[in-house]
Amino acid sequence: MLDSLEIALARQPIFDRADRLVAYELLYRDSARATAAVGADSTRMSSDTITRTLLGIGLARVTGGRRAYINVDRPMLLDGSIHVLDPQQVVIELLESVTCDDETLPACEALVAAGYTLALDDYVHDPANEPLLRLARIVKIDVLGRADDELRAALAQVRPFDVCCLAERVETAAARARCATLGFELFQGYFHARPELLAGREVPVQQGNLIRLMNVLRDAETSDAQVEEIFRGDITLAYKLLRIVNSAGSGRAGVESIGHAIRLLGRATLHRWLGLLLVSSFATATGVRAELVTGAMLRARFCELLAEAAGRRREGGALFMAGLFSMLDALMRVPMSEVVSRLELTTELREALLAREGPYGAALRVAEAYEIGAWDTVSSGAESLGVSLDLLPVLYVEALSWAQERASEAASAEPAERGAAA
Missing domain, CATH: 1.10.3210.10 (Hypothetical protein af1432)
Structure with a gap:
């Protein structure tokens, strides 16, 4: 057991269409400097803190050998220390706050050239971000509370870029089935913990x-x-x-x-x-x-x-x-x-x-x-x-x-x- 960790670390599973576990998204926040009132921005750690902590724990210990989706904001992307992580073990998940500009685009190009896989988190299509979309291999779309027509339109906007579409915030078995029908390839959320209950089900x-x-x-x-x-x-x-x-x-x-x-x-x-x-x-x-x-x-x-x-x-x-x-x-x-x-x-x-x-x-x-x-x-x-x-x-x-x-x-x-x- 480690004596101390610099960040609080949890994980959320990601499944494919065959319900096979393929990856975990890592959820983290600063542990040593946390307070009871924490805003969304303060949950983002420096790239250096995250990479040192993950290297100390060992990614395989957290993910059981599956790939880890690592949330990356603009400062972390430009910091560059994320490069110490093995590109075969991680997916770099660019937060929705990262937009395409003269600094972020070269940084993403360098990651892809080094063999990293890019994912775009909570993606909402914007022509200005298409250069990042061309580099990405995975697009995450928030499906909670969205109608089928809206999701079809979102999928149609990204399909020309040959990306894998991941449905996030899938909270029920019915939502998972609906997203599969619409054409999503990957699924993330708590549908596995909130299944449809069967009244009167016999125990084997x-x-x-x-x-x-x-x-x-x-x-x-x-x-x-x-x-x-x-x-x-x-x-x-x-x-x-x-x-x-x-x-x-x-x-x-x-x-x-x-x-x-x-x-x-x-x-x-x-x-x-x-x-x-x-x-x-x-x-x-x-x-x-x-x-x-x-x-x-x-x-x-x-x-x-x-x-x-x-x-x-x-x-x-x-x-x-x-x-x-x-x-x-x-x-x-x-x-x-x-x-x-x-x-x-x-x-x-x-x-x-x-x-x-x-x-x-x-x-x-x-x-x-x-x-x-x-x-x-x-x-x-x-x-x-x-x-x-x-x-x-x-x-x-x-x-x-x-x-x-x-x-x-x-x-x-x-x-x-x-x-x-x-």
Whole structure:
């Protein structure tokens, strides 16, 4: 873990027409010099600060090997230090405030000559900016609240320049489908976290058993033998239990039975791992679903780390679950009220999941605000928790690394688990 970071850094995924994850836009702001009242302009850092921070963290650590869209304003563009970043790892996203003139055009030409990909952010066509449009390979168009005819006209204006069109602020599954029909090639926004909910949707058998197990584990009157019986009736879950024991480092002396594995782990640890299994079980081959699962794990670990930083270590496990389950409505495609009704949760967890209220609600609000770069909310929320704002970027990167490791473990285990179930 890094001891300090100069900027707060978050990310937002970008998908292609096949719902494959292709890149992340990086969202950032000054951490060390931040205040509770931050205007839009003060979120822009010097190119030198950003490049030194990104090089220190390592882009691959933030993006998992995908390309990173880096926001660049006029001073950053003319500064030139952005050239230290690998052109194969980044896309230079020129903010809408960058206009074509005698300084910006040569700077962009130099970037393209060096192998960088240019994207134009929040693009509104202006003939004066056509020289930049000819250099760009990606054009981002804000689609929120815009009618189909307006979007068709915007696409028609840029299509002659042979650019890839990215729809940004895509907030629902329906909006994503509409943009695909109109001809957009890339999609960015929170449609993956706000899907169309299906009333009365049945939970698949595997998820049903996991929920049943988690509820049984919370019941102090349930014996270990009753817990073991549920595992004995599901060979896939039994196999995963053994993998959990190995991952937890508890099985060095050898696991004699399912009951032995349960005792080695303990109920609290087992409940936590079952929660992770429940969330990861909803991942599919599409990048959207897999990214949502990784996002849930990231939020869970971030909430847990926030509890520790706030001196509330004993609440870390509960905050982990609050973060982890906060995306179950999107994964299960049912309202959160229905999710909560299926899980035997404490009153505090219910308050956090349903209304972002109660003792766990504040940390969950901070985590969600950080993910979307709502820095004003992050600042005030960190203050209410008693956590230093400077510490949040460090916690976020640590949580991100942890989530990526868990997602990688789940992906590598999937073929073996299918074999065990067969």
